[in-house]
Amino acid sequence: MGKKLNRVLLIDDDESTNFLHKIVLEDNVEIKNIEVAETVTEAFEILERSKGADKTEPDLIFLDLNMPGMNGWDFLEKYKGLHKNSLIFILTTSANPDDKKKAEKIKEVSGFRNKPLTGEMVQEIILEYFPH
Amino acid sequence: MNAKPKILVVDDRYENLLAIRTVLRDLDLELIEAKSGNDALKATLHNEFALALLDIQMPEMDGYELASILREEEKTARLPFIFISAVYTDNLNVFKGYEKGAFSFITKPFQPEILINKVKFFIEKHQQEIALYELNKKLEIRVQERTQELENANSDLEHMLHMMKGKNEELEQFAYIASHDLQEPLRTTSSYVALLEKEIKSKLDERSELYLQHITKSSERMRTLITGLLEYSRIGKEKEKEAVDCNQILSEVRTDLDTLIKENNATIFVHPLPKKLNAYPVELRQLFQNLIANALKFRRKEINPIIEIDAVEENHLWKFSVKDNGIGIEEKFFNRIFIIFQRLHARKDYIGNGIGLAHCKKIAELHKGTIWVESTLNGGSTFFITISKN
Numbered sequence: 001m002g003k004k005l006n007r008v009l010l011i012d013d014d015e016s017t018n019f020l021h022k023i024v025l026e027d028n029v030e031i032k033n034i035e036v037a038e039t040v041t042e043a044f045e046i047l048e049r050s051k052g053a054d055k056t057e058p059d060l061i062f063l064d065l066n067m068p069g070m071n072g073w074d075f076l077e078k079y080k081g082l083h084k085n086s087l088i089f090i091l092t093t094s095a096n097p098d099d100k101k102k103a104e105k106i107k108e109v110s111g112f113r114n115k116p117l118t119g120e121m122v123q124e125i126i127l128e129y130f131p132h
Numbered sequence: 133m134n135a136k137p138k139i140l141v142v143d144d145r146y147e148n149l150l151a152i153r154t155v156l157r158d159l160d161l162e163l164i165e166a167k168s169g170n171d172a173l174k175a176t177l178h179n180e181f182a183l184a185l186l187d188i189q190m191p192e193m194d195g196y197e198l199a200s201i202l203r204e205e206e207k208t209a210r211l212p213f214i215f216i217s218a219v220y221t222d223n224l225n226v227f228k229g230y231e232k233g234a235f236s237f238i239t240k241p242f243q244p245e246i247l248i249n250k251v252k253f254f255i256e257k258h259q260q261e262i263a264l265y266e267l268n269k270k271l272e273i274r275v276q277e278r279t280q281e282l283e284n285a286n287s288d289l290e291h292m293l294h295m296m297k298g299k300n301e302e303l304e305q306f307a308y309i310a311s312h313d314l315q316e317p318l319r320t321t322s323s324y325v326a327l328l329e330k331e332i333k334s335k336l337d338e339r340s341e342l343y344l345q346h347i348t349k350s351s352e353r354m355r356t357l358i359t360g361l362l363e364y365s366r367i368g369k370e371k372e373k374e375a376v377d378c379n380q381i382l383s384e385v386r387t388d389l390d391t392l393i394k395e396n397n398a399t400i401f402v403h404p405l406p407k408k409l410n411a412y413p414v415e416l417r418q419l420f421q422n423l424i425a426n427a428l429k430f431r432r433k434e435i436n437p438i439i440e441i442d443a444v445e446e447n448h449l450w451k452f453s454v455k456d457n458g459i460g461i462e463e464k465f466f467n468r469i470f471i472i473f474q475r476l477h478a479r480k481d482y483i484g485n486g487i488g489l490a491h492c493k494k495i496a497e498l499h500k501g502t503i504w505v506e507s508t509l510n511g512g513s514t515f516f517i518t519i520s521k522n
Contacts, residue, residue, distance in 0.1 A: 013478060015349070016349055019346055020346070038479070042478075068474070068476050068477050068478060068479075069475070069476040069477060
């Protein structure tokens with residue numbers, strides 16, 4: 001502990017998954033503001049909203065791939081054009097190696113993990129990406 | 133064939149052989165000489181001849197005899213002959229093999245020009261035959277190759293089709309068993325959660341109570357997904373087609389959806405539909421029910437839903453259409469909507485498990501047809517379904 005994050009955005013269409021991930025995050029790192037989006041559209045609304053205000057961009061975004069309508073890949077496609085620099089981690093249930101390969105080619109993606117998010121995963125990410 | 137054509141020259145007298153050699157020396161030929169019928173036969177064993185020049189009068193075996201023997205041999209059966217005789221003899225009929233191959237006569241003393249022309253004629257003819265033969269051979273090989281290729285491709289296809297059928301059955305079986313067996317532990321989980329809720333709910337803090345709520349919600353979602361999968365794998369299983377009155381089916385569907393239709397203030401127009409369609413009645417009914425229920429669910433809030441159902445007869449099929457004035461679909465999702473469990477909207481906006489249109493697709497395919505959509509965002513959607521007549 002001891003590390004502090006300002007903002008984390010969770011994008012997943014399953015409410016219960018978001019709820020669980022929020023708890024896991026809260027238990028492992030101090031975060032000022034955890035926001036939840038159940039669709040890609042909602043996620044962009046949240047990202048847009050933060051632009052004008054004094055709020056900063058999210059430090060971390062956890063992204064589900066399989067979502068109704070616009071999916072995780074669609075999110076990444078649109079996100080590229082925004083030139084933001086949140087760290088994006090894909091969290092997916094499908095252990096599909098093709099998805100992993102595809103994700104590795106996208107420079108905006110920092111990591112690829114299988115759901116559910118665990119305390120160890122959070123610790124690992126904090127250690128590696130937020131050492132100070 | 134770059135080698136020079138070979139000519140067999142048979143004469144028992146050396147001076148005759150020499151004379152022929154001299155006359156033919158300017159032609160691009162290889163002459164093989166034989167002084168008797170026996171020598172000539174030996175020569176045919178080792179050479180392929182284009183033409184034979186035969187002296188008729190020879191001791192032991194005369195020219196006719198030699199020619200007859202050559203005609204009997206497979207290798208030389210079609211070898212053309214030019215008989216060279218001292219006089220025009222009247223025993224032309226002595227040679228019986230003329231029906232098989234070409235032959236000609238020339239009398240001694242011969243004019244060199246005549247011999248040269250005859251030889252040229254036969255050699256040319258021989259070369260044409262060879263060229264034709266080789267062309268034929270090449271064509272035959274090509275035909276054989278192509279036939280073989282086609283046969284291979286065909287058997288590959290058959291094999292693949294066979295495999296696909298097997299895999300498909302395997303998958304359906306798998307989906308059925310998996311969804312059936314998955315229900316068991318799920319039901320147990322739900323039961324225990326229900327018990328837990330009943331016994332300790334009053335003692336739980338707010339957060340723990342939320343945990344329980346999420347367990348219940350997720351189990352419920354799992355249950356609908358599994359049920360959907362189970363139904364999906366059962367479509368068309370062990371059922372027979374029968375003559376179906378589509379008008380009757382539509383009127384039943386409207387009765388079933390009556391409450392929903394009234395709640396939505398919806399108008400449904402049904403044009404005359406086929407009265408006798410060879411189809412699976414339960415599945416066909418499900419198809420229309422899903423499409424109409426979707427049209428009501430994805431209505432535009434500001435206008436009353438209008439749904440129009442029609443059928444057009446085409447060659448071997450009926451093309452049905454279900455048209456609405458609802459929220460429409462973006463083109464990029466036209467294919468995704470027919471994949472099982474794929475949804476376009478957040479669960480809190482529209483309930484559903486992403487199975488309905490996958491069902492419709494499977495039902496259309498069960499009837500050797502297809503399903504597709506034409507739509508624009510906010511411009512309504514038209515779903516087209518084809519059903520094969522047989």
